[in-house]
Amino acid sequence: MENRKILYSAIQPTNNLTIGNYIGAIKNWLDLQEQYDCYFAIANMHAITVRQNPAELRQRTLALLALYIACGIDPEKCVLYLQSHVSAHAELCWVLNTFTYVGEMERMTQFKDKSLRHADNINMGLMDYPVLMAADILLYGAEYVPVGEDQRQHLEIARDIAQRFNNALSPTFTVPEGLYMKVGAKINDLQDPSKKMSKSAENPNGSVFLTDDKDTIIRKFKRAVTDSGSEIRYDPQNKPGISNLLAIYSAFGGKTVEEAERYFAGTGYGDFKLAVGEAVADRICPVQAEQARILADREYLDGVLKSGAERAARKAGKTLSKVYKKIGFYQI
């Protein structure tokens, strides 16, 4: 543990995760926890930059924690915690605000997008979101930050803020590097395989959610669009539907795409789609059962959060106190 490099990431407890998120993000974290000193947060402070239903936010927080653990993220191996449990996040965010320019926040793509989508609630938190994210990362001295491509700009600003502070005062923060994971990159929409599978697809049959039950999963795969011809061959150009299904099968069925092609040679599209649905359900349904079991054990979950918060606060507190000293806050 001692001389491992530090890695930090977080997920907001707001999204309905798809099987693309599972393959693109959560599954990678399983490998990362073996190699790095990992801090994984549930970013509920980021979540409230868009209006949330409080009861739902609370419930989704626990559901996401239980999901992480059910997927194999081990609270003994990494620090799993809730962002709002560690007050240093808000405190460092305040200091970093004074090293961040209004103009650069106004230019952030996600801020502009969300301002359009939530025109009635363009609040200060929404604009400050990247600074809070910088505080998250910098508090832990993280060297690596696995995120989706959509977070690249936020990570760049975190690096800028760290460097700006280091230059203005003295070297304090580790400048983090992004590990860009192609979240659901190879998994496309089942109804429109030219598009990435997303949580907010127009046609809900196009996305398979980690919360879908077995019947729903099978039904969605049975309805998946295929291509002309009858051959099960990986050819994203000419056979986007079949290729997507082969990629999904390979991710969930533990075979390479070539092995899957050989395995399904001569099979009809209908049977093939059913087999892909079953491979996904066989992997996802036990995780759901485990998630439900963990979710019912509130005492265990509270224990995980308590221990996570303590370990996170210890690390974060050291950084914050260094920052307070450098900035000239009189300490007693």
Ligand code: TRP
């Ligand atoms: N903004 C990230 C997202 O929506 C979540 C997040 C919050 C995060 N803080 C972080 C990711 C720190 C990496 C590091 O995906």
